[in-house]
Amino acid sequence: MESGAQSVAPAHPAAEATLDDVLASELDKLGRAGLRRFLRAVHGRAGAQVIVAGQPAADFSSNDYLGLASEPRVAAAAIAALGNDATGAAAARLISGDHPAHEMLERDIARFKQTDAALLFGSGYLANTSVIPALVGPRDAIYTDALNHASMIDGCRLSRAEVRVMPHVDAGAFGAALEADRGRFRRRLIVVDGVFSMDGDLAPLGALTELAREHGAWTYVDDAHGTGVLGQHGRGTAEHFGVEGSVEIMMGTLGKALGVAGAYVAGSRPLVDYLTNRARGFVFTTGTPPALAAAAAAALRIARAEPDRRTRLRVVARRLREGLAALGRECPGLPDGHIIPVAIGEAGETIRVGAALAARGFLVGAVRPPTVPLGTSRLRITASAAHTDTQIDGLLDALAATLPLVPT
Numbered sequence: 001m002e003s004g005a006q007s008v009a010p011a012h013p014a015a016e017a018t019l020d021d022v023l024a025s026e027l028d029k030l031g032r033a034g035l036r037r038f039l040r041a042v043h044g045r046a047g048a049q050v051i052v053a054g055q056p057a058a059d060f061s062s063n064d065y066l067g068l069a070s071e072p073r074v075a076a077a078a079i080a081a082l083g084n085d086a087t088g089a090a091a092a093r094l095i096s097g098d099h100p101a102h103e104m105l106e107r108d109i110a111r112f113k114q115t116d117a118a119l120l121f122g123s124g125y126l127a128n129t130s131v132i133p134a135l136v137g138p139r140d141a142i143y144t145d146a147l148n149h150a151s152m153i154d155g156c157r158l159s160r161a162e163v164r165v166m167p168h169v170d171a172g173a174f175g176a177a178l179e180a181d182r183g184r185f186r187r188r189l190i191v192v193d194g195v196f197s198m199d200g201d202l203a204p205l206g207a208l209t210e211l212a213r214e215h216g217a218w219t220y221v222d223d224a225h226g227t228g229v230l231g232q233h234g235r236g237t238a239e240h241f242g243v244e245g246s247v248e249i250m251m252g253t254l255g256k257a258l259g260v261a262g263a264y265v266a267g268s269r270p271l272v273d274y275l276t277n278r279a280r281g282f283v284f285t286t287g288t289p290p291a292l293a294a295a296a297a298a299a300l301r302i303a304r305a306e307p308d309r310r311t312r313l314r315v316v317a318r319r320l321r322e323g324l325a326a327l328g329r330e331c332p333g334l335p336d337g338h339i340i341p342v343a344i345g346e347a348g349e350t351i352r353v354g355a356a357l358a359a360r361g362f363l364v365g366a367v368r369p370p371t372v373p374l375g376t377s378r379l380r381i382t383a384s385a386a387h388t389d390t391q392i393d394g395l396l397d398a399l400a401a402t403l404p405l406v407p408t
Helices: 019-032 072-084 093-097 100-113 124-135 150-159 171-180 205-215 237-241 269-278 290-305 308-326 347-359 389-402
Strands: 042-046 049-052 055-059 117-121 141-145 162-166 188-193 218-222 249-253 263-267 339-345 365-367 377-382
Touching: 055 389, 072 290, 100 117, 100 249, 100 263, 100 290, 117 124, 117 269, 124 150, 124 188, 124 218, 124 249, 124 263, 124 269, 141 150, 141 171, 150 188, 162 171, 171 205, 188 205, 205 218, 205 237, 263 269, 308 339, 308 389, 339 347, 347 365, 347 377, 347 389
Parallel strands: 141 162, 141 188, 188 218, 218 249
Antiparallel strands: 042 049, 049 055, 117 263, 249 263, 339 377, 365 377
């Protein structure tokens, strides 16, 4: 040791925090920021009425757009399938979990979407995080809307492609980025929601599919909130814009307008055959319960045969929007758009209003970060064909009593 040097005893490390200590601290931070979430048990669904903590409530927070989640004919289809077969698929479909109910539903979806084929997934999240990485990779580019759903954001990240985040519904920005990247990548994929789940507005599919043709790109549309609702026949956003033949990959869910669970991707036969082999969320997971496939097939038949459900949904949405406008709350989206965002801004105030509405017997989504950007917390009101005029008027009265004043 050099002259004058002092030996330094090793510092005693502070006691390591336990996992529970760390997580409790993080939960406390979420709570103080108004961002902590809690589960709320809801049961006894009948139309748009549910039971919460033993009390009836009108549900304006669900995605049950056509009122099929409590439709007896859908339940009967599931019960019949359970009586005739096993509870679960018991294996991945490529092993021994494939079932005639899966194949029947896929054929029905393909006919409905007017495509060659369709493939079932356990959820929309699973579909988006499986299909996007199966189609593009490190030598490719993705052009994605800034407000796409979290599952699409994660699917883009998992792909390891170059990701270009475009300003919301800005077709010009998509075009400029595609032009700037001309000749640089092996494959290029435009990825958008058909109906944006928190804002209720639509992707400009007409312009985007034209850009895709011009630049040799493919188009991927997550139509979770458009399937069963938009278009003359309820086929979704592509039908609404008249571009069904121009969208190569169409994803939709079975748990929103169709009221069951699961998701699908519809497109060409080569696309579906490729995904059957390469989409990890299909290859490496147990098949969905056959009874759910039977229930979804029944829901799809009802949705196609009863267009009055879509008509009623639009009537409900228009009444809600007009009532909010009378309260000084003009909401973005189509005049009869079924997702109705009511801007609040601060997370804590949004929670307060949501709780006040719940106390009056109305469930409304109080949406905060990270679901939406900081400073844009909002109520997310969703219309359903099952809502009654009495429920609509009651919610508008409750909103008049609980919403903060609109700044003048």
